[in-house]
Amino acid sequence: AQSVAQPEDQVNVAEGNPLTVKCTYSVSGNPYLFWYVQYPNRGLQFLLKYITGDNLVKGSYGFEAEFNKSQTSFHLKKPSALVSDSALYFCAVSSSNTGKLIFGQGTTLQVKP
Amino acid sequence: NAGVMQNPRHLVRRRGQEARLRCSPMKGHSHVYWYRQLPEEGLKFMVYLQKENIIDESGMPKERFSAEFPKEGPSILRIQQVVRGDSAAYFCASSPPGQGSEKLFFGSGTQLSVL
Numbered sequence: 060a061q062s063v064a065q066p067e068d069q070v071n072v073a074e075g076n077p078l079t080v081k082c083t084y085s086v087s088g089n090p091y092l093f094w095y096v097q098y099p100n101r102g103l104q105f106l107l108k109y110i111t112g113d114n115l116v117k118g119s120y121g122f123e124a125e126f127n128k129s130q131t132s133f134h135l136k137k138p139s140a141l142v143s144d145s146a147l148y149f150c151a152v153s154s155s156n157t158g159k160l161i162f163g164q165g166t167t168l169q170v171k172p
Numbered sequence: 173n174a175g176v177m178q179n180p181r182h183l184v185r186r187r188g189q190e191a192r193l194r195c196s197p198m199k200g201h202s203h204v205y206w207y208r209q210l211p212e213e214g215l216k217f218m219v220y221l222q223k224e225n226i227i228d229e230s231g232m233p234k235e236r237f238s239a240e241f242p243k244e245g246p247s248i249l250r251i252q253q254v255v256r257g258d259s260a261a262y263f264c265a266s267s268p269p270g271q272g273s274e275k276l277f278f279g280s281g282t283q284l285s286v287l
Contacts, residue, residue, distance in 0.1 A: 063214075091273040102176075102263060102280040103215070110274060149214055157272035158205040158265055159228060162214035 061086045063152050065163035072140045073171050080135040080166045091153040093160065095148045103149065108138055109133060112134030118126040120144070140170045174198070176266050176279035177246075184285045191251040191258070195280045197266030203227075204247040205276070206239060209261040220245060222269075251284075259286045 062085045072078045086088055091110055107118025114126040123156040124135045133150060147167050151160040177196040185191050197204050202223050207215040220228040221241035232239065236254075241247040251258055263281045267273075 093273070095278075100283075103278040105277070108274065151215075153273045155272075156274065157220065157228075157269070158203060158267045158276040159217050159220055160215075160273070160276070161217070162207075164214045 061121060061152060061154055061161045063150050063161050063163040065148075065166045067166050068164075069167045070125050071168060071169045071171065074142050075139050078137050078140045078144070078168065078170070080150075080168060081146050082133045082135065084150070084152045085131060086135060086152050086161075088156045090133075091156065092124075092126060093151040093153075094118065094122070094133075094135050095149045095151065097149065097165075098146050106135070106148075116134055117124050140168075142170045142172050144168060145170045176201075176277050177279060178262075178264050178279035178282050180279065180282060182283045182285070184287060185254045186287050187249050187255055188253050191254050191284055191286075193249040193251075193262050193264075193284070194246045195249070195264030195266075195279060196246040198277055201266035201268050201277075203267045203272060204241050205272075206247075206249050206266040207263045207265065207269075207280055209263060209281075211260070215263060218249075224227075254284075254286045259284055 064083045093108045094106040109116045109126045117123045147165050150163040174182040204221045206218040209215045219239045236252045238250045261281045265278045267276045
């Protein structure tokens, strides 16, 4: 069965510091991996995806993620956090090229000034 | 090119009433997906539709829930005889044919509150 785990309910970082939001997955076959961000009372905004190719994926707003096949991880990173990055972040996986995604529980990112 | 449009943004129903949630996909997108987000949880897949066809409804509750995507008009998620546990945010997403994961766009959601 496919699954996604985001082990941290909340991540707190100071503005200007690097941030990491963790995600591990379980899927049969090659994974399609995604990160989305959700601001309060808003829909999901796409940040980045890994389908194939380079393990390091660069996305919107300076975010990047590294696909690690041996550790089945796809952690989201940013070198220097902004207060405006504070939001709810979701990792998602699919085993096929359809829009049927399995989402993690979400991680709340708090960036303090 | 407008994004995925969902309406209403907020819907309040009393127990036992019907709820109808609408989703207009992006222009050129013929595939629609519905997801539900319960409080403090991630999104859960409900149903995948193409025009006039239900492709995958493995995430739909067995009773009271139905979905359609007619040849003309928006996709409709219908919940009959709502109960308090149906209170959630319902998100629609759309994609063009053959690119479901790669070009998936989400609407802003409908927040359903059941009194």
